[in-house]
Amino acid sequence: MSIVKSFNQSLAGKGGSRSPKRSCVLQPMESDNNAIDLCAGKNMVGRTRETGIRDVRCSKRQLELDVDMQNTCAKLRVIGINPCSVNGLMVMQNTECQVEHGDIIELVYGKHQFELQFKPQPPTELKAKQENEPKMQYKTDELIEQTKSGGKRSGQWESVQSGAMMVYTDADVKALIKVAGYDIDGTIITTKSGNVFPKHADDWQILYPEVPKKLKLLHESGYKICFFTNQGGIGSGKVKLDDFKRKIKEILTKLGVPVQVFVAIEEGIYRKPLTGMWQHLIENGNDKIEIDLAKSFYVGDAAGRPESGAGKNKRRKDHSLADRRFAANIGISFYTPEEHFLAKPTEQWIKPDYEPIEVVNNTHIPLLEPENVKLKADGCEMIIMVGLPGSGKSFFCREYLEQHGYTIANADALGTTQACLKICEKALAAGKSCVVDNTNVDVESRKKFINLAKQHKVPCRCFVMNASIEQVKHNIKYRQLTDKTHSKINDMVFNMMKKKYTSPTQGEGFTHTVKVNLKPKFKSAAEEQLYKLYLLEK
The missing domain is CATH 3.40.50.1000 (HAD superfamily/HAD-like)
Structure with missing residues (x-):
């Protein structure tokens, strides 16, 4: 006769059988966390001093575990906003599932791993029965359709x-x-x-x-x-x-x-x-x-x-x-x-500085820097725009300078730099201000127009588009999506311009150098919503 059987019979002789008292614990699988003792009935588990979890993604009331000591199982319900996991399967907020002895629970998906342990462990025959049953039984309102296994899919x-x-x-x-x-x-x-x-x-x-x-x-x-x-x-x-x-x-x-x-x-x-x-x-x-x-x-x-x-x-x-x-x-x-x-911890990634939604929402940024700069000069002048394709030069010229009577000389529209010089010369000769709406990324391209301004004895200001490379590329992509008439900018051409770019200085002959912050405007709510999205793959 086994010792266990003899012990149970002796208990029965004293007035009935008695099972040894059972306990339940969430045993941490990471050294940073503490073991969590669970009582029969409902337990709340989360970011507390007792668990040793400080991760703000883990709510103070992250999981509810309703423990059934007799049947060595528990009903798990996710309370927190972030999902948890059971045996590597994601469990979302307000979802319930059954967990049993030996199941692995992550309080936050990919983090804070614990094993559910009952002591004493379930009897062998019960454990075998549990292993033959489906582990995850979700309470859902959706129709659950079992997938056909094997054979080609149609x-x-x-x-x-x-x-x-x-x-x-x-x-x-x-x-x-x-x-x-x-x-x-x-x-x-x-x-x-x-x-x-x-x-x-x-x-x-x-x-x-x-x-x-x-x-x-x-x-x-x-x-x-x-x-x-x-x-x-x-x-x-x-x-x-x-x-x-x-x-x-x-x-x-x-x-x-x-x-x-x-x-x-x-x-x-x-x-x-x-x-x-x-x-x-x-x-x-x-x-x-x-x-x-x-x-x-x-x-x-x-x-x-x-x-x-x-x-x-x-x-x-x-x-x-x-x-x-x-x-x-x-x-x-x-x-x-x-x-x-694989339920590995959350990995580090490189977050770019540019956030398109912030450009739209940042209404307090000034149009020009320094802020005390006059947009329109008191007399006749030349303005040379400087900026990579997509930095917003043409938009700025149309929205802000054209209404003040500036003649716009744009190489994309006119075809050549020489044509731009002729337009500017004609405007200055008539005492009318002009703006050179080209990329003008290097000293040589700017020098021709500065010399023209000197010949007509008018001041020449430089307006530099204050836009990062990421913002410029975002603008180019946005333009491709919303304006099919605009020619696509070849990556090789763009990179060549970026390499040639030389920041302008007053030593070139400018009276002032002014920064222009792009403040986009949209034709519709749909276009604004599109601009706020991430448009670039990298």
């Missing part, structure tokens, strides 16, 4: 705006209020060859073993899985569309979940970080069911992370910020593949 392709975007919808895709969005290359798959770019359509493999499992769990818990990918290679002819379509079906067959895939082929509103693909999902791809942004998220590898590690562990810096900015433009949470699939 679905339908559609072309949008004459092929500017392609959309593939799996036959089993359902319209839901929660969206789990993903990039494809570097997020769902990677190359078999190890090259940055695939050699051919079959040069791919699933990025991590955790990817299919994670997607299936999300699908079963009421998420619509969507892929959003930039595929400029199709538009340029480097990748055949039919090969890519076959590749998508093979990837989805391997994953075993229904997915809706959005493919941006051309430059424009559909290419990330612009939100055209997401907008199409809202308007045409989700049966008019409104998507809950607070419960949706996006995962991508273009996150602006610097180079890290060394040797075999060395990782290249991210090629862009397109995925992170895509999520920010939409207004949903963003995660890297490592954070999402």
Whole structure:
């Protein structure tokens, strides 16, 4: 007879059986946090002195755990704004799920990892039963559709705006209020060859073993899985569309979940970080069911992370910020593949200084610096504008100088610098002020006009556009999206001008040098909203 059986029989002889008292604890898996003792019934866990958590992303009331000591399980409910995770699966605010002995709980997704432990542990037969049952049972109002496993997936392709975007919808895709969005290359798959770019359509493999499992769990818990990918290679002819379509079906067959895939082929509103693909999902791809942004998220590898590690562990810096900015433009949470699939800590990234929304909202910035400078001179003068393409020179001339009678000489409109000189000479000879609306990035290009002003014995001021390179590039992109008549600026030409740029000085012959701060104006609310978005991939 075993000691345990003998002990239980002795208890029964004394008036009945008695189980040893059970305890429950959240055991930290990181040295910075403390063990959290849980009592039977409801427990609140979060950022407190007892837990040792100081992370402001973790609410003081982050999770509620309703502990059932007898059945060695607990009902978990997320109270805080930021999601937690159970066994690597994201759990959003106001969502409930069942947790059991041995489950791994992150109080904030990717951070503050604890293991749920009951002592004594559940009996062997109960533990075996638990392992054979689904781990995550979410309380949701959405229809949960089980995905067919195995076999080729079927679905339908559609072309949008004459092929500017392609959309593939799996036959089993359902319209839901929660969206789990993903990039494809570097997020769902990677190359078999190890090259940055695939050699051919079959040069791919699933990025991590955790990817299919994670997607299936999300699908079963009421998420619509969507892929959003930039595929400029199709538009340029480097990748055949039919090969890519076959590749998508093979990837989805391997994953075993229904997915809706959005493919941006051309430059424009559909290419990330612009939100055209997401907008199409809202308007045409989700049966008019409104998507809950607070419960949706996006995962991508273009996150602006610097180079890290060394040797075999060395990782290249991210090629862009397109995925992170895509999520920010939409207004949903963003995660890297490592954070999402491997539950690694939040990674550092390089945040650019330029924020387009701040340019629009900063109404207190003066138009000119110094602020006491007169916009219009008392007498006849020449103004030479200086600034890279997209810095706002022409906008400033039209909005502020033309109304004061300045003759505008613009090389884009007139064709040559010589034509600009003739226009300025004619204006000055008539006693009329003029402005040279060219880039004028170097001393030589400015010298011709300064000499002309000297010949006519009129003062010459220099107005320098006070715009960063990032702002200038943002403006160029915005102009391409809103003004189809404007010629596209070649990157090589832009970089050449940037290299030639020499800051003007009074020693060149200017009476004054004035800084001009761009204060954009918009024809419509839609154009203003577009300007406020992140338009650049990096």
